[in-house]
Each structure stands twice: as structure tokens, then as C-alpha cells.
Amino acid sequence: MTDKIKKDVGIHPLTDDPTAAWKVISKQQKLLKLNVKLPTKPVENDKIRFVCMSDTHSLIRNIIYDIPDGDIFIHAGDFTKCGQKEEVIQFNEWLGSLPHRYKIVIAGNHELSFDKKFKSEFKLNNREKRHNHTEKDEIKNYGNTKDDILDSVNTQNIQEYLTNCIYLEDCGVELYGIKLYGSPWQPEFGNWAFNLKRGEECLSKWKNIPDDIDILITHTPPLGHGDLVCSGIRAGCVELLNTVQQRVQPKYHVFGHIHEGYGVTSDGKIIYINASTCDINYIPKNLPIVFDVPLKKGFEKQ
Numbered sequence: 001m002t003d004k005i006k007k008d009v010g011i012h013p014l015t016d017d018p019t020a021a022w023k024v025i026s027k028q029q030k031l032l033k034l035n036v037k038l039p040t041k042p043v044e045n046d047k048i049r050f051v052c053m054s055d056t057h058s059l060i061r062n063i064i065y066d067i068p069d070g071d072i073f074i075h076a077g078d079f080t081k082c083g084q085k086e087e088v089i090q091f092n093e094w095l096g097s098l099p100h101r102y103k104i105v106i107a108g109n110h111e112l113s114f115d116k117k118f119k120s121e122f123k124l125n126n127r128e129k130r131h132n133h134t135e136k137d138e139i140k141n142y143g144n145t146k147d148d149i150l151d152s153v154n155t156q157n158i159q160e161y162l163t164n165c166i167y168l169e170d171c172g173v174e175l176y177g178i179k180l181y182g183s184p185w186q187p188e189f190g191n192w193a194f195n196l197k198r199g200e201e202c203l204s205k206w207k208n209i210p211d212d213i214d215i216l217i218t219h220t221p222p223l224g225h226g227d228l229v230c231s232g233i234r235a236g237c238v239e240l241l242n243t244v245q246q247r248v249q250p251k252y253h254v255f256g257h258i259h260e261g262y263g264v265t266s267d268g269k270i271i272y273i274n275a276s277t278c279d280i281n282y283i284p285k286n287l288p289i290v291f292d293v294p295l296k297k298g299f300e301k302q
Helices: 018-028 085-097 118-132 146-152 200-206 238-248
Strands: 032-034 047-053 072-075 102-105 171-175 178-183 215-218 252-255 263-266 271-274 289-294
Touching: 018 238, 102 178, 200 238, 215 238, 252 289, 271 289
Parallel strands: 047 072, 072 102, 178 215, 215 252, 252 271
Antiparallel strands: 032 263, 047 289, 171 178, 263 271
């Protein structure tokens, strides 16, 4: 078997216009849409079953279906509405009720309290706006401003409330010989957490992803896969797509963030999973996405 050819990734000339970038890039690769089906049979002993969800936004009590059983549960971020401690505790208790042996969680842009840089930067950027407070500064229906939330939560220890999972933030874990890596960042998307400017800032995070990852978990979609918003523009990251395809080349890439992008696609080599549970109207009706991975030689479930 020949080794995969790895390429260094640079900044795409159309990085600031992902819709235009995709029009160019899409001419050079496949885009296959795959059906989402829940498994009807138990997982086989020589396979590991992954159950993927994302963007539940503290609406787990509104989920009307049973979460499929499996070996590893993945949540790709935005498990809260705004990162309040009570939301994190509720989510952690829900994780503890799931039957999966391992639970992997990353943060998303709604986990304000998880982004260590967000608190200081938010207050600095909004210092002059305090006297002209508008509804745009409120988190609708949440009852608090972002200032209130960040003042009430110590961003240094919020992760300690996630006791029923493995929390990944620009780091990885190996389970059953399968290597996973998680990262919460996305191109700038409103005044939320884990935002980066397109281009070099985003690429600086993707450069940290090791080459030998089997399953990559990010909050943001890569360009062209599960990233089409209702207005018809693309929200995915060009440099993430190039990093995934040209260098990392995982078997699966799991993400969320763009609710209307829910579903599974492939470029013929990598399977891309937008596992957003909530739809565009924040109704948690999208089914979990499940896939099985063969056990690597020398590993057993026990």
C-alpha cells in the first residue's frame, strides 16, 4: 500500500469569499450526498459504533427520540445556549445518562464561558457601546446579556463541570486504537466565542491537527460540506477543507454549527458529517448520525 501524499496548506486567494472559493474548488472534486439512516442491528464485535450529535443548545429535554446505543458518543459543540454554568451542569448530567462507554465533547461558538480570550476581548470591544445598549447586545430569550453571563462564570474552571466526558480543545485522544482530535474554532460568526479571522488565523489552528487522525471533530464545517446557509452563501472554512483533504486526510470529519447543513457528504475519500441536532428554527429534530469503524488489528472492545 502506498503512503498518502501530504501537501503543505497555504492561504487560498479567495479565503475571504467562501462562496466564490467553492465555485472554483467544486469544479475539481466530487460532492456526494449520502443518506442518513439509523442502524437497525446491534454493532458487531469487531467494529466500534460512533453516535454523533451537535448543536443541541440546552434543548436536550425536547428531543423526542431515543439516542442510539454505541461505543463512542461525539458532540461537536454548541451544547448550551450561551455557556452558563447551569447549562453545562445539565448537559453533563444528560451525558451521564447515556449508555455509551466514551463520550467526546468539543465546545462551539455558543460556549462563551469556555473561550478564555472571549471575556476580555468582548468587554474591550463593547466598552464604548455600553451607553447605547440595543437588542443586538442581548442573547434573545436567554434573559441575560453576554456581560452578565461572563461575569457570573469563571472561564478558568468551567470545564471542570464536564465530568462525564472527554473534553477536547485543540487536542486528541486515542480509543480502541482510533485517533480522534477536536477543535472548537470557526471563521468569524457574529460576536461569539472561538471566532477567528479567515485565512492565517484559522489556518494557525488547523496546523495543530496531527497528520495521523482517523476522526476529526471541529465545530465549523469545512468549505463545501454542510456549510450552505439559508441565504445561499457558504460559511465553511477554505483552509480547513484544504487541511483535511491535502494533509490530514481523516476517514471521517464530524462538525455542526450550520444547522441547515445537517447531513452526510463525501468527496469520494473522506466522509463529512454535519451532525446538527437543531434545525434552523432551533427545534431539536435532526436524528443522530451513526457510523461503524472496524477495530484495528490488535485491539478489542474489552
